[in-house]
Amino acid sequence: xxxxxxxxxxxxxxxxxxxxxxxxxxxxxxxxxxxxxxxxxxxxxxxxxxxxxxxxxxxxxxxxxxxxxxxxxxxxxxxxxxxxxxxxxxxxxxxxxxxxxxxxxxxxxxxxxxxxxxxxxxxxxxxxxxxxxxxxxxxxxxxxxxxxxxxxxxxxxxxxxxxxxxxxxxxxxxxxxxxxxxxxxxxxxxxxxxxxxxxxxxxxxxxxxxxxxxxxxxxxxxxxxxxxxxxxxxxxxxxxxxxxxxxxxxxxxxxxxxxxxxxxxxxxxxxxxxxxxxxxxxxxxxxxxxx
Amino acid sequence: xxxxxxxxxxxxxxxxxxxxxxxxxxxxxxxxxxxxxxxxxxxxxxxxxxxxxxxxxxxxxxxxxxxxxxxxxxxxxxxxxxxxxxxxxxxxxxxxxxxxxxxxxxxxxxxxxxxxxxxxxxxxxxxxxxxxxxxxxxxxxxxxxxxxxxxxxxxxxxxxxxxxxxxxxxxxxxxxxxxxxxxxxxxxxxxxxxxxxxxxxxxxxxxxxxxxxxxxxxxxxxxxxxxxxxxxxxxxxxxxxxxxxxxxxxxxxxxxxxxxxxxxxxxxxxxxxxxxxxxxxxxxxxxxxxxxxxxxxxxxxxxxxxxxxxxxxxxxxxxxxxxxxxxxxxxxxxxxxxxxxxxxxxxxxxxxxxxxxxxxxxxxxx
Ligand code: SF4
Numbered sequence: 142x143x144x145x146x147x148x149x150x151x152x153x154x155x156x157x158x159x160x161x162x163x164x165x166x167x168x169x170x171x172x173x174x175x176x177x178x179x180x181x182x183x184x185x186x187x188x189x190x191x192x193x194x195x196x197x198x199x200x201x202x203x204x205x206x207x208x209x210x211x212x213x214x215x216x217x218x219x220x221x222x223x224x225x226x227x228x229x230x231x232x233x234x235x236x237x238x239x240x241x242x243x244x245x246x247x248x249x250x251x252x253x254x255x256x257x258x259x260x261x262x263x264x265x266x267x268x269x270x271x272x273x274x275x276x277x278x279x280x281x282x283x284x285x286x287x288x289x290x291x292x293x294x295x296x297x298x299x300x301x302x303x304x305x306x307x308x309x310x311x312x313x314x315x316x317x318x319x320x321x322x323x324x325x326x327x328x329x330x331x332x333x334x335x336x337x338x339x340x341x342x343x344x345x346x347x348x349x350x351x352x353x354x355x356x357x358x359x360x361x362x363x364x365x366x367x368x369x370x371x372x373x374x375x376x377x378x379x380x381x382x383x384x385x386x387x388x389x390x391x392x393x394x395x396x397x398x399x400x401x402x403x404x405x406x407x408x409x410x411x412x413x414x415x416x417x418x419x420x421x422x423x424x425x426x427x428x429x430x431x432x
Numbered sequence: 433x434x435x436x437x438x439x440x441x442x443x444x445x446x447x448x449x450x451x452x453x454x455x456x457x458x459x460x461x462x463x464x465x466x467x468x469x470x471x472x473x474x475x476x477x478x479x480x481x482x483x484x485x486x487x488x489x490x491x492x493x494x495x496x497x498x499x500x501x502x503x504x505x506x507x508x509x510x511x512x513x514x515x516x517x518x519x520x521x522x523x524x525x526x527x528x529x530x531x532x533x534x535x536x537x538x539x540x541x542x543x544x545x546x547x548x549x550x551x552x553x554x555x556x557x558x559x560x561x562x563x564x565x566x567x568x569x570x571x572x573x574x575x576x577x578x579x580x581x582x583x584x585x586x587x588x589x590x591x592x593x594x595x596x597x598x599x600x601x602x603x604x605x606x607x608x609x610x611x612x613x614x615x616x617x618x619x620x621x622x623x624x625x626x627x628x629x630x631x632x633x634x635x636x637x638x639x640x641x642x643x644x645x646x647x648x649x650x651x652x653x654x655x656x657x658x659x660x661x662x663x664x665x666x667x668x669x670x671x672x673x674x675x676x677x678x679x680x681x682x683x684x685x686x687x688x689x690x691x692x693x694x695x696x697x698x699x700x701x702x703x704x705x706x707x708x709x710x711x712x713x714x715x716x717x718x719x720x721x722x723x724x725x726x727x728x729x730x731x732x733x734x735x736x737x738x739x740x741x742x743x744x745x746x747x748x749x750x751x752x753x754x755x756x757x758x759x760x761x762x763x764x765x766x767x768x769x770x771x772x773x774x775x776x777x778x779x780x781x782x783x784x785x786x787x788x789x790x791x792x793x794x795x796x797x798x
Contacts, residue, residue, distance in 0.1 A: 153717055156593055156600040167586065179628075184716050186604045187632035190649075191712075194636045195628060197514050212660060220657070248647060 144177040144198035145169060145406055148189060148218055149206040151182030155354045159185055161393045162206055162352075168399035168423060174406075174416030175202075183213070189221035193249045200252050202406040206393065208260030208292065208349050209304040210239050223248050224255060236303040237261040241409035254409035260349060261304050264401045266311040271397050273318075273345040276377060276389040283317035287341035291332050291348040291361060294325030302328070305349055318345075326356065326364075333364045336382040343378065343385045351393035362388060396424040439496030441559045444503045445489055451506070459506065460531050462498040464488075476530065500560020501531045508561065509620055515639030516624050523554050524562075538562070544572075547708055548631050548687040549609040552623070564623040568611035579614040585626035588615060592630045597761075603717050605631055605687045605707075634688070634709035641691075641710050649713040652695040655722070662719055668726045670694055676725060677702040680718050681711070684757075734797045740784070747771035747780060 147166050152158035162180045170178045181192030193201060203222065205214050210232070219227035224244040231242035239257030246253050259265065273288055274280050290312070292305035302325065309323040319341050324332040335346060346365065348357045359371040367375035367388055378385035392398075400420050407413045448464060451457050456465035463474035471483040473491045475498045480491050492499045505526075511517040521527060524534050524543050537543050538556035542565070545552045549569050557563040566588070571579055582588055595601055595608040615626060627635055640646040651673050655666035668676070673694055681690045682703060688711035693699045714722070740748075750771025754760050763770045770776065786793040 153602040153720060154600070163589070182716075184720070185602065186715070187628075188716060191633035191637065194515075194640075195633050197511060197516070216659060 142176040142198035142200070143411055144179065144196035144201045145175040145402075145411070146179045146181055146192050146196065146201055146203045147206050147402060148181045148192065148203055148222075149183075149351060150213070151185035152354065153184050155352075158352045158354055160352065161391070161398065164394075164396075165206070165399040165402055168396065168420060169403060169416070171423070172403075172413075172416035172419045174403060174413040174420075175411070183217065183221075189218060190223075193222060193246050193251060193253070196251075198251070200254070201246075202254045202256060202409055202411045204256045204402050204405045205258040206351050206398075206402070207258040208351060208393075209301040210234060210236055210258060210261060211300040214239070214258050219244075219255060222246060222253065222255075224253060227255065232257060236300045237307045241405075243409075254406070254411070256405040256409050259398065259401050259405060260351075261307065262401050262405055263311070264404050265349075265392070266308045266315075268395050268397050268401060269308055269312060269347050269349070269392055270315075270317065272347045272389045272392050272395050273387070275395065276345060276347075276387050277343075282345065284319065285341060285343060286318050287320040287322065287339040287344040288312060288318040289322050289324050289332070289335055289338070289344060289346045291324045291326070291346060292350075293356075294328035308349065326360065331364075332361055335365050335386065336384045339384065342383070343387065345387040345389060347389045347392050350391040353391045353394060357391045399424055439559065440493045440499055444500060444507075444559060445492055447503055447507050448492065448499055449485065449488070457502060459502045460498070460526065462502050462531075464492075497531050497535050497560070501535070504560050504562060515636045516620075518639045518642065519624070519635045520562075520620050523552060523564075535560075547627065548605060548634070549607060550627070550630060562620060564618040564620065566615040566618065566623065566626055567613065568609060570611045571614070574614075576614055576616060579612055582613050582615050585615070585618070585622050585629055588613070588626050589629035603686060603715070605634070605711075606685065607683075607687055631687075631709065637712055638709040640712075646691065646710060646712055648691045648710075650692045650695050650698075651700075651714055654692070654714045654719065658719065662723050664726045665719060665722045667730075668722055669729060672725055672729050673722075674700055674702055676718060676722055680721065681705065683707065686711070736794050736797075738792045738794060740792070744780060744784070747776060751777060 147162055149159065149162040159180070159182060166178050166180050169175065176198055177196045179187070179192060179195050181187050181189055183189060187195050205218055207213050215229040223246055225247060226244055227242070232239035234257065239261065241254050241256045244253045244255055269290060273282050290305050290309045293301045295302055305323045305325070309321050312318065313321040320339055322330065322338045324330050324335060324338065326332055330338055335344065348361055350357050362368055362371050362375050365386060366381045367379040367386060375388065378387045400417065403413050403417050403420055407417065448457065452464050452466050452471065456463065461476050463472065465472050469482050471485070471488040472481045473483060473488060475495050478495065483491060509517055509520055523545055524538065526534065535556060538554055542553040542555040546569055551567050551569045551572050553565040555563045555565065567579060591610055591613060592604065593601060596610050601608055609630065618626065624635065637646060655668065658665055677690060677700055680686060683705040687707045688709060689705045689707035691704065691710045692713055754763065754772030760772060763773050767773050768776055784792050790796065
């Protein structure tokens with residue numbers, strides 16, 4: 142038997158925080174790829190500490206629904222899952238290239254394939270593009286458009302910016318959008334000045350966040366000038382300084398994320414090939430660009 | 433007798449024969465095995481031997497309860513040694529009562545158990561399959577027609593996210609689960625899934641407790657393990673940890689029974705609670721709140737002087753009590769006899785606060 146455990150941050154305050162995790166888990170459950178699929182959270186239950194005992198399978202694929210490598214994926218999650226032999230070197234990563242490490246969890250006596258975060262997977266570039274298609278309603282969006290990928294920035298974690306840049310670079314090299322720019326909330330180039338960084342009149346802004354919450358639904362829309370008060374909402378597109386801003390909301394809510402989670406587990410050795418096809422059909426996904 | 437018409441389905445009998453081919457079947461009072469000259473079939477008060485397969489089928493059908501019981505537990509449920517199986521067995525007290533007694537009880541209104549605020553009922557379905565029903569304990573006597581019937585565990589997952597005032601429930605074991613719904617017809621797998629959504633990991637930790645393998649992590653170890661912004665919580669004074677448990681872990685706030693202490697051999701005085709399932713470690717909500725309290729406890733005390741009437745002092749105490757017990761909503765609009773009544777509070781504020789919100793005009797010392 143094989144189990145998938147999706148680990149995510151969750152929240153004590155925001156009920157929407159766990160919504161994408163449940164949604165993607167449901168999609169994967171329906172695909173039948175795993176005998177068991179569970180969600181676990183840092184701030185909700187089941188906690189990371191109790192997560193592994195909620196599955197019966199001896200082989201467990203743990204996929205972090207996090208954007209970047211760093212404090213959570215390298216320190217908090219392995220510690221709380223009691224992967225005693227874990228060390229960050231096992232991923233042999235340059236900050237965006239973690240794939241998986243096979244470990245043993247003693248408290249439950251199971252083999253754990255601890256995967257790199259969803260956010261740094263190559264297929265995430267496709268999810269960002271997909272998000273741009275969704276928000277513009279144009280499956281061919283690109284020409285005449287700029288694309289901004291938005292992240293936290295360095296606050297607490299240098300790899301956060303790396304993940305943003307990584308996908309911005311990859312999407313730029315696809316040559317699909319006229320301009321692609323990485324922007325940040327707490328460092329230069331700042332998302333507040335989004336219109337300064339684009340010549341294109343139309344700019345799609347995709348925040349590389351797992352869930353919608355304070356940052357994506359309050360902070361960023363106000364900072365970009367989409368609205369003076371997030372409670373009043375904003376237009377899509379919204380006119381800002383002579384540009385049309387198409388604001389997409391958190392990329393993690395895109396259905397196709399379920400596919401990326403499966404890709405992560407598959408790379409770690411999970412047998413999911415049949416299910417991948419079904420999930421792609423269900424989510425309208427495109428095959429990942431691959432490594 | 434069981435309330436079922438078709439007592440034994442053909443595939444159940446085939447499964448039995450297959451199983452006996454691999455060795456004797458012995459389960460809950462049923463013994464079936466193959467000896468050189470035929471099958472042996474045994475249940476309490478009955479022993480038959482030298483049976484052909486046709487004869488075995490007839491005897492099995494005549495004693496279908498034992499065979500379907502074997503089938504349910506070994507083919508449908510399986511999972512020897514798992515928490516899931518142990519929990520399902522516990523639900524029908526399978527290790528204490530005979531198959532006949534259990535089938536009687538399940539067919540006659542079902543067997544009930546409370547699990548937190550959930551009422552679990554196990555009933556007998558067709559050919560020995562069990563049907564599980566879930567509802568809120570407050571709805572135990574409700575006519576199912578008056579409850580909203582949910583189809584699947586996921587519906588309950590969504591419901592359990594908010595309390596009856598629409599507020600998010602960050603602590604799943606808080607006693608604030610909404611009522612008015614029923615999941616009328618669950619399989620054993622769906623039951624386990626639903627419990628996992630409403631009260632995650634409680635079945636697993638309850639099972640460990642029964643097996644004597646519950647791994648309790650006490651406050652000190654949990655606090656010392658924290659890093660990042662929670663690194664500070666190990667500085668929370670011991671007496672404050674008492675207050676933390678009084679604030680968050682007592683039965684009125686959380687249905688888990690707190691098994692963790694300040695440290696191994698250093699017990700907290702706060703009652704552990706009477707919950708069915710244990711709490712094996714301070715939860716994330718408690719750790720996050722403890723971080724705030726750690727910072728607050730770092731402040732020095734100041735002596736303030738306020739002039740209050742005795743009733744005003746008592747009123748402040750009543751307000752704190754009402755907020756702490758979550759009773760503010762119950763205090764009626766015009767009930768000015770309650771200190772925590774809104775008009776009473778507004779009057780006190782009008783009289784005693786200055787324009788900066790300072791009580792009796794006394795500034796807060798930094
Ligand atoms: S730490 Fe306290 S509040 Fe948290 S789950 Fe345990 S008993 Fe409940």
